[in-house]
Amino acid sequence: MVAVSQQQLVMSMDTSIRRAPKSSSDTLFRLASFGSALLVLIVLAGIIGSMIWGGLPAFREFGLGFITSSVWDVQRDQYGAWVAIVGTLTTAFIALLIGVPISLGIAIFLTQLCPPWLKRPVATTIELLAAVPSIIYGMWGLFVFAPLFAKFVQIPVSQIVEGLPIFGTILYARVPSGVGILTAGIILAIMIIPFIASVARDILDQVPPILRESAYGIGCTTWEVVRHVLLPQAGVSIIGAIMLGLGRALGETMAVTFVVGNANRLSASFFDPGSTIASRIANEFNEAIGLQLNALMALGCILFLVTFLVLVLARLLIARVKVN
Amino acid sequence: MKFKSIAALAGFAAVSCSLAVSAAEITGAGATFPFPIYARWAETYNKETQNRLNYQSIGSSGGIRQIRAKTVDFGATDAPLKGEELQKDGLVQFPVVMGGVVPVYNIQGVATGQLKLTGEVLADIFNGRITKWNDAKIAGANPGVKLTDATITPVYRSDGSGTTSVFTTYLSQVSESWKSGPGAGASVQWPIGQGGKGNEGVAALVQQVPNSIGYVEYAYAKQNNIPVSQLQNKAGKFVSPEAKTFQAAAAGADWKSAPGYGISLTNQTGDEAWPITAPTFILVYKNSDKPEQVTEALKFFDWAFNKGDQAALDLDYVPLPAQVKTMVRSTWQNELKDKAGQPLLKNPS
Numbered sequence: 001m002v003a004v005s006q007q008q009l010v011m012s013m014d015t016s017i018r019r020a021p022k023s024s025s026d027t028l029f030r031l032a033s034f035g036s037a038l039l040v041l042i043v044l045a046g047i048i049g050s051m052i053w054g055g056l057p058a059f060r061e062f063g064l065g066f067i068t069s070s071v072w073d074v075q076r077d078q079y080g081a082w083v084a085i086v087g088t089l090t091t092a093f094i095a096l097l098i099g100v101p102i103s104l105g106i107a108i109f110l111t112q113l114c115p116p117w118l119k120r121p122v123a124t125t126i127e128l129l130a131a132v133p134s135i136i137y138g139m140w141g142l143f144v145f146a147p148l149f150a151k152f153v154q155i156p157v158s159q160i161v162e163g164l165p166i167f168g169t170i171l172y173a174r175v176p177s178g179v180g181i182l183t184a185g186i187i188l189a190i191m192i193i194p195f196i197a198s199v200a201r202d203i204l205d206q207v208p209p210i211l212r213e214s215a216y217g218i219g220c221t222t223w224e225v226v227r228h229v230l231l232p233q234a235g236v237s238i239i240g241a242i243m244l245g246l247g248r249a250l251g252e253t254m255a256v257t258f259v260v261g262n263a264n265r266l267s268a269s270f271f272d273p274g275s276t277i278a279s280r281i282a283n284e285f286n287e288a289i290g291l292q293l294n295a296l297m298a299l300g301c302i303l304f305l306v307t308f309l310v311l312v313l314a315r316l317l318i319a320r321v322k323v324n
Numbered sequence: 325m326k327f328k329s330i331a332a333l334a335g336f337a338a339v340s341c342s343l344a345v346s347a348a349e350i351t352g353a354g355a356t357f358p359f360p361i362y363a364r365w366a367e368t369y370n371k372e373t374q375n376r377l378n379y380q381s382i383g384s385s386g387g388i389r390q391i392r393a394k395t396v397d398f399g400a401t402d403a404p405l406k407g408e409e410l411q412k413d414g415l416v417q418f419p420v421v422m423g424g425v426v427p428v429y430n431i432q433g434v435a436t437g438q439l440k441l442t443g444e445v446l447a448d449i450f451n452g453r454i455t456k457w458n459d460a461k462i463a464g465a466n467p468g469v470k471l472t473d474a475t476i477t478p479v480y481r482s483d484g485s486g487t488t489s490v491f492t493t494y495l496s497q498v499s500e501s502w503k504s505g506p507g508a509g510a511s512v513q514w515p516i517g518q519g520g521k522g523n524e525g526v527a528a529l530v531q532q533v534p535n536s537i538g539y540v541e542y543a544y545a546k547q548n549n550i551p552v553s554q555l556q557n558k559a560g561k562f563v564s565p566e567a568k569t570f571q572a573a574a575a576g577a578d579w580k581s582a583p584g585y586g587i588s589l590t591n592q593t594g595d596e597a598w599p600i601t602a603p604t605f606i607l608v609y610k611n612s613d614k615p616e617q618v619t620e621a622l623k624f625f626d627w628a629f630n631k632g633d634q635a636a637l638d639l640d641y642v643p644l645p646a647q648v649k650t651m652v653r654s655t656w657q658n659e660l661k662d663k664a665g666q667p668l669l670k671n672p673s
Contacts, residue, residue, distance in 0.1 A: 071513070072513060073512075073513040074484075074509055074510070074511050074512060074513070075506065075507035075508070075509045075512055075513070076507075142520075142525065142528050143528055146532060147532050150532065150533075174475075175475070175477045175518065175533065176533075177477065177518055177529060177532060177533040177536075178532060178533075179518065179529070257482070257521050258521060258525065261518045261519060262482030262518070262519030262520070262521065263514070263517070263518060263519055264513065264514075273518045273519065275482075275519075279482075282483075282521075283482045283483040283484065283511070283519075283521060284483065284484045284511055286382065286383035286385065286386060286483065286484055287383050287384060287385045287386075287483075287484030287485065287510040287511065288385065288484065289385050289388075289389075
């Protein structure tokens, strides 16, 4: 009815220049864009489905023990994910611990303190860092960073803390090889810094200048402006940026495989080798057959679940911050 | 001018088209260990015959999967399939070339070849039973070598690999506690030590960590000048890894004892035999859907047997002994036939 009257209206005017929108092409466009959106969902569902399907035999065989057991014995077909889960969470946490303050520092410097001539080069460099393939970080970590880390950090620190309670355990390197959980965390931190920093910079740029200028106007120091005006304003979005980095840290594969030490053992020391879910899959998928393949698929499911939980937590956190 | 170049281009296209028609393309997939030599052979073979080999080094298990899925003309694997598996799938297996696995170490003041190890000591080191370099069991075999009480760091391959399979097979043969403990396979549960990804990962860790010991393919150790140890073989002699000792292991072996030549060359008898030697295998179908492709694959390996030895030695692989090549050729004649009962490869050289 509406369409008809519109058409008449348009026709009554001389419309040799502009034709009426055809409803058929409009429908086509709507379908096409809906299809594109649907495709993502289908692909995601397909991936989750095939991973659950692939991992099912392992879940069925070991039940909940698959998550809590720390045995990974290919020869006897016994698989447990605990070591890899702990390794994944620990390395990602270390990466955040190191990466977040540095990223925020970079973002604040670039938006608030940086002289204009320096802004461009620094920003470009950070974006370039984000474009470096992860295998390069892995190789660099193994061949360049690890020896230096062993020589200048692991050995001196181990000598200092030897015999001390707590620190004598968690920061003692029985084998100062330079690779291990902490090294993986540091490499991950370097990898996520560009992501968090560039997103955080965009967010801080969007804080209305009037707020900042008012704060300076009433005599705030730079620190006070950042602490009490900028960060509260940008808070929620910055949590989002951090979650983006965390997602990458949880799933990073190649770089971690090179520097994590690849040992299926739980250890009290951050200097000791361990493994992560992604590194385990990268290491063994090539030559895996039978139940081992199922167990690796199941590991993939768990990584999916862990990432999903982290994202849900982040959403909840953001929602709470918004309410407050 | 322009016309000329277009004409030349057209002529070139015509030539390459006619080549594409006459030349065969063989596809294979599997083990990564022999990839460099297959690639070198394929290059020379292509120059001589215009035939091309498309080999994807996706790992031994991948090679077995691909040949079972019939997506390739041949599969390649480091760990041989057992007789019943070959029978069940109707596959024929034969060895092509050999290599060795060598212990590499990083001990200050101990040069390559100076350290002597027995199989049992090697197993105990990787098992965590021997933890110091000056352990009596090591020192006993190494009079005159200066070994301190430094802690040993074992380094292993973290990725599933044929190299690990060969190495752990050997450790299982020489040590009961290894056999009942970690066992033999492409990846095992290592009780201690650090894992590096690939030969390069193990080599990097060994070179960085003082007092460490690892294992890599012979070619890798040689090309990178990493110190390698001597090993005591079954005959009780200490031998160094080199082409001569690998071939001694192959010569002394009883190749007919397992179907599809699926023997392990580890811990072989013979005064000169290097104890961690291993052949790498090819799998083809007995009754392939595309027998002409199998024929082309056999032609390639027949050519490699004839003319590929020097290239193999150049890349630090070890050619099969002549009598083993003869055995493999008679296997081709007897087991790989077309529907009329004629051998697929008409005249092996």
